[in-house]
Each structure stands twice: as C-alpha cells, then as structure tokens.
Amino acid sequence: GQQLNQSPQSMFIQEGEDVSMNCTSSSIFNTWLWYKQDPGEGPVLLIALYKAGELTSNGRLTAQFGITRKDSFLNISASIPSDVGIYFCAGQLWYGGSQGNLIFGKGTKLSVKP
Amino acid sequence: DGGITQSPKYLFRKEGQNVTLSCEQNLNHDAMYWYRQDPGQGLRLIYYSQIVNDFQKGDIAEGYSVSREKKESFPLTVTSAQKNPTAFYLCASSPGQGRNEKLFFGSGTQLSVL
Numbered sequence: 001g002q003q004l005n006q007s008p009q010s011m012f013i014q015e016g017e018d019v020s021m022n023c024t025s026s027s028i029f030n031t032w033l034w035y036k037q038d039p040g041e042g043p044v045l046l047i048a049l050y051k052a053g054e055l056t057s058n059g060r061l062t063a064q065f066g067i068t069r070k071d072s073f074l075n076i077s078a079s080i081p082s083d084v085g086i087y088f089c090a091g092q093l094w095y096g097g098s099q100g101n102l103i104f105g106k107g108t109k110l111s112v113k114p
Numbered sequence: 115d116g117g118i119t120q121s122p123k124y125l126f127r128k129e130g131q132n133v134t135l136s137c138e139q140n141l142n143h144d145a146m147y148w149y150r151q152d153p154g155q156g157l158r159l160i161y162y163s164q165i166v167n168d169f170q171k172g173d174i175a176e177g178y179s180v181s182r183e184k185k186e187s188f189p190l191t192v193t194s195a196q197k198n199p200t201a202f203y204l205c206a207s208s209p210g211q212g213r214n215e216k217l218f219f220g221s222g223t224q225l226s227v228l
Contacts, residue, residue: 004156006156009154031215033215033216035217040221040222041219041221041222042118042204042205042206042219042220042221042222043157043204043217043219044219045216045217045218048215048216088156088157092215098211099211099212099214099215101147101159101162101172102159102215102217104156104157104158105156106154106155106156107154107156
C-alpha cells in the first residue's frame with residue numbers, strides 16, 4: 001500500500017528556533033494534512049491543504065502542498081515549549097468521487113534541547 | 115462541549131481474554147474509526163464505519179471486531195486472536211463523505227498485556 005516517509009524522525013528545539021519537517025510519498029495525494037499529538041492524547045488537526053502549491057498558515061505554523069502532489073512541508077516559526085509533541089503528516093486520495101482513508105506518516109517527535 | 119470520549123484510559127488484558135474499548139461521540143458525526151499506535155509508528159487503521167450498522171476492515175483488522183448499532187457509539191473488541199495487543203488505541207470521528215479528512219480524535223486507551 002501507499003507509504004509516507006516523514007523526516008526527520010525526531011528533533012530537539014531551543015525556544016525561539018524555527019523548525020522544518022517534511023513528508024514525501026511515492027504516489028500523489030489530493031489532500032495533505034498535518035496533525036499534532038501531545039503525550040497521552042489523541043492527535044489534533046493543525047492544517048489541511050487541498051491544492052498543489054497551496055501555502056496555508058495557522059499562527060506560527062505554515063504548511064505547503066508540494067507542486068508534484070507527492071510531498072508536503074510544515075514549518076514552525078519561533079518555537080515555544082508547548083510546541084513539543086509528535087507531528088504527523090497524512091495524505092488522502094479521492095477514488096471515483098469518494099474520499100479514501102487517511103494514510104499517516106510515522107511522525108516527527110519534537111523535544112526540548114537539554 | 116462536543117467531543118469523543120474513550121474509556122478506560124488504561125486497560126490490562128490477560129492471556130486468552132477478550133477486552134472491549136469504548137468510544138462515544140456527541141459531535142453528530144456519521145463516520146467513526148479505530149486506529150492502533152505503536153511507539154515510533156504512525157497510525158494504522160483497524161476498522162471504520164461510514165454509517166450505522168455498517169463497517170469495513172482497515173489495514174490491520176485481524177484479531178479485532180467492532181459494532182456500530184448507534185451513531186454515537188463504536189466499540190472495539192480486542193480478541194484473544196490478537197497475539198500482540200499492547201498498543202495505544204485511538205478512536206476518531208469525522209462528519210462523513212466529502213468532509214472526512216478532518217478527523218477528531220479521542221484521548222486514547224493504552225492496552226497492556228498482563
């Protein structure tokens with residue numbers, strides 16, 4: 001089946017730093033989404049992207065739908081301690097007019113630099 | 115407040131035992147989903163239901179069973195046939211076809227084997 005490659009797997013942040021992560025696929029998607037999961041909780045939707053080339057912001061978060069439709073990027077500017085958690089990308093295809101189920105990446109874990 | 119409630123938060127299973135995880139939503143969503151999350155892994159789809167009294171297998175349905183007798187409820191049974199049940203289980207819902215890319219997750223149930 002389809003797989004998403006999300007990188008990096010983990011990273012450490014210092015308050016005030018900008019953070020970048022990405023997700024790539026061997027096949028195209030119609031929709032890209034980014035979710036964030038806090039420890040011991042369920043993921044929460046951050047940003048949804050519906051068109052190739054689309055750039056969307058949500059506060060300090062900015063995500064882009066790649067032109068090839070096979071990748072997406074998430075940037076966090078001026079990170080703060082509450083940004084720690086696991087960030088998941090997800091892709092979705094439409095099949096014959098119906099939405100397929102989401103395919104999730106393995107996540108990027110953000111931690112605070114010791 | 116509308117949301118998804120999963121219970122219990124922690125659950126222990128003995129060898130050969132079936133256990134049932136509860137999921138209730140009051141968002142009036144048509145679709146509901148069960149995901150399994152293992153450390154360092156993405157979310158893998160177990161079962162999903164687009165409408166009451168109907169459900170479909172996801173990518174890893176073996177050893178699990180579900181029912182959807184009411185719109186609000188989508189319980190998951192982990193049967194004794196599931197040989198590696200230890201994982202974090204997440205229930206989610208979405209408005210339905212045409213809008214089901216936006217998943218709303220519960221807080222999860224951590225299942226461990228005694």
